Amino acid sequence: MSVPVRTKRSSASSDSPHGLALLRDPLLNKGTAFTEAERDALGLRGFLPAHVLSMKDQVERVLTNLRSLPTDLEKYIALNSLHDRNEALFFRVVCDNIDEIQPLIYTPTVGLACQRFGLIFQRPRGMFISANDRGRIAELLANWPYPAKLIVVTDGERILGLGDLGAHGMGIPVGKLSLYSACAGIRPEYCLPVMLDVGTNNEDFLNDPYYIGLRQKRLSGVAYDELVDEFITAARGTFPGVLIQFEDFANHSAFRLLHKYRDKINVFNDDIQGTAAVALAGLFSALRVSGGKLADQKVLFLGAGEAATGIADLVVSAMMAEGVSEAEALRRTWLVDSRGLVVKNRAGVTDHKLRYAHDHAPIGDFLTAIETLRPTAIIGVAAAGGAFTPEVLQAMARINDRPIVFALSNPTSKAECSAEEAYRHTGGRALFACGSPYDPVKLDGKTFVPRQGNNSYIFPGVGLGAIASGSRLVTDEMFMAAAHTLAYLVNDADIQQGSLYPALPRIREVSAHIAVAVAEVAYRRGLATTPAPNDLMAFVQSQMYDPHY
Numbered sequence: 001m002s003v004p005v006r007t008k009r010s011s012a013s014s015d016s017p018h019g020l021a022l023l024r025d026p027l028l029n030k031g032t033a034f035t036e037a038e039r040d041a042l043g044l045r046g047f048l049p050a051h052v053l054s055m056k057d058q059v060e061r062v063l064t065n066l067r068s069l070p071t072d073l074e075k076y077i078a079l080n081s082l083h084d085r086n087e088a089l090f091f092r093v094v095c096d097n098i099d100e101i102q103p104l105i106y107t108p109t110v111g112l113a114c115q116r117f118g119l120i121f122q123r124p125r126g127m128f129i130s131a132n133d134r135g136r137i138a139e140l141l142a143n144w145p146y147p148a149k150l151i152v153v154t155d156g157e158r159i160l161g162l163g164d165l166g167a168h169g170m171g172i173p174v175g176k177l178s179l180y181s182a183c184a185g186i187r188p189e190y191c192l193p194v195m196l197d198v199g200t201n202n203e204d205f206l207n208d209p210y211y212i213g214l215r216q217k218r219l220s221g222v223a224y225d226e227l228v229d230e231f232i233t234a235a236r237g238t239f240p241g242v243l244i245q246f247e248d249f250a251n252h253s254a255f256r257l258l259h260k261y262r263d264k265i266n267v268f269n270d271d272i273q274g275t276a277a278v279a280l281a282g283l284f285s286a287l288r289v290s291g292g293k294l295a296d297q298k299v300l301f302l303g304a305g306e307a308a309t310g311i312a313d314l315v316v317s318a319m320m321a322e323g324v325s326e327a328e329a330l331r332r333t334w335l336v337d338s339r340g341l342v343v344k345n346r347a348g349v350t351d352h353k354l355r356y357a358h359d360h361a362p363i364g365d366f367l368t369a370i371e372t373l374r375p376t377a378i379i380g381v382a383a384a385g386g387a388f389t390p391e392v393l394q395a396m397a398r399i400n401d402r403p404i405v406f407a408l409s410n411p412t413s414k415a416e417c418s419a420e421e422a423y424r425h426t427g428g429r430a431l432f433a434c435g436s437p438y439d440p441v442k443l444d445g446k447t448f449v450p451r452q453g454n455n456s457y458i459f460p461g462v463g464l465g466a467i468a469s470g471s472r473l474v475t476d477e478m479f480m481a482a483a484h485t486l487a488y489l490v491n492d493a494d495i496q497q498g499s500l501y502p503a504l505p506r507i508r509e510v511s512a513h514i515a516v517a518v519a520e521v522a523y524r525r526g527l528a529t530t531p532a533p534n535d536l537m538a539f540v541q542s543q544m545y546d547p548h549y
């Protein structure tokens with residue numbers, strides 16, 4: 001008989017729940033799969049119907065139910081409630097059906113779920129820490145019953161490309177941490193989603209009776225920074241060594257916070273650094289088709305925020321690793337923001353864009369920038385839905401034999417173009433990646449299988465590697481290693497069908513390899529705090545949770 005066990009921060013085994021309490025504990029519950037012997041031993045008699053199901057039967061039942069639901073939001077709600085009832089079953093369903101389920105618990109559906117979070121809210125998950133909790137955040141975190149090793153925290157100000165969703169942004173840390181467990185096997189009890197509720201400037205929410213967060217304008221300035229600092233200090237005091245991932249902060253906070261903490265503690269910003277690695281990997285894959293070196297490319301970004309400058313920085317480093325000077329690499333990297341081409345003589349270019357502000361005449365629109373600069377690659381990270389118009393795509397196809405077109409903004413409504421548009425308007429020549437998933441596209445007798453240039457290929461493995469090695473920092477070198485590893489795992493069959501990333505069902509293998517690459521950097525650079533194992537892959541794999549009873 002397998003008696004359920006789990007790690008709690010402060011519990012003796014005699015505390016292990018029995019009876020109804022056991023059925024209501026999602027980390028231990030097996031529902032109708034409790035065996036006859038377990039039903040006797042664990043005080044479950046009378047609480048369960050007679051027929052015992054296997055986990056496989058339960059998975060089938062969940063999928064049958066799920067597929068009968070009419071909308072993705074209802075599927076999200078159903079999966080969420082399964083997550084709340086039975087974590088092992090939830091993760092089994094996700095792991096074994098990742099292509100089908102990831103879009104329901106992550107982008108694009110999670111975007112809609114955040115927009116409706118107040119209405120669909122059922123049971124809290126993670127911790128809500130508000131501006132009113134100033135001075136007692138350590139006390140709050142001490143209430144968390146599990147030994148967190150990984151926190152994903154947001155303040156909800158830039159949720160995907162949907163803007164300020166305040167406390168409703170909690171859907172994002174929850175979704176990202178689900179992917180950590182499913183895609184990299186980080187144990188669910190190690191994962192803590194945190195909403196730092198500093199208010200919202202979203203007027204609709206402030207006037208919405210169902211808005212779940214603080215009904216006040218956002219905290220800013222010193223008060224904001226002090227709250228974040230108290231949270232970071234308290235989190236590290238309560239959960240020593242915890243890895244903290246910043247997610248979906250607006251760029252005026254994101255760059256500042258990353259800069260403040262990155263050289264001192266193990267934090268990273270997924271939108272800046274994780275996105276950089278996935279995009280660079282996609283470029284490496286594209287070059288397997290179009291030929292040439294990265295340093296020969298000219299990359300034009302639509303967007304000049306976290307994702308754009310994060311990607312640009314890593315691309316420049318990768319070009320320099322191919323032997324070109326920094327100045328030459330920068331000459332090949334251009335940004336267009338909401339005011340047009342980022343150029344030197346424009347007033348008020350913010351700090352994170354300065355590196356890419358070129359000595360060039362202003363250009364107001366993206367199409368003219370393409371015609372003028374003649375890029376080999378365009379990367380959309382502006383949340384400007386539809387901005388890669390037919391004219392933009394046709395121009396790229398005129399200039400290049402194999403134009404690289406990445407429409408990375410999320411959710412789908414914000415994508416710069418669809419997969420179908422990218423292939424159609426380039427005569428099937430685009431080397432395409434998308435932020436949210438698209439179905440395969442049939443064009444002129446050929447089937448293209450676009451895959452997601454989404455940081456979800458990167459952060460699970462990076463987190464796993466950082467946790468396994470106990471790395472004291474998460475460095476850009478680790479993201480570079482992750483990008484090379486991801487690109488290396490793309491096989492020829494992927495490339496032939498237009499896929500720039502490995503198939504999603506390989507994600508646990510991908511994450512394990514990325515984790516090894518990240519941990520290798522940690523050991524090589526003296527950042528690791530766990531003893532170096534003889535067999536790093538075996539060590540990493542031994543730490544991966546595999547959901548079963």
Ligand SMILES: NC(=O)C1=CN([C@@H]2O[C@H](COP(=O)(O)OP(=O)(O)OC[C@H]3O[C@@H](n4cnc5c(N)ncnc54)[C@H](OP(=O)(O)O)[C@@H]3O)[C@@H](O)[C@H]2O)C=CC1
Binds near residue numbers: 250251336410411453
């Ligand atoms: N696929 C993936 O893995 C990821 C995708 N993303 C997606 O990328 C998008 C941007 O995210 P992020 O960089 O963090 O956001 P930011 O807010 O940091 O940056 C957005 C940038 O887009 C620019 N912009 C806005 N509207 C336009 C427009 N019409 N034309 C040109 N530029 C415009 C802004 O200009 P200005 O500076 O002038 O305000 C800003 O530079 C989001 O949709 C997000 O979901 C983000 C991270 C990962």
Ligand SMILES: CC(=O)C(=O)O
Binds near residue numbers: 159271409410
């Ligand atoms: C994918 C992601 O992190 C984003 O769109 O913000």
Ligand SMILES: [Mg+2]
Binds near residue numbers: 160247
């Ligand atoms: Mg994000």
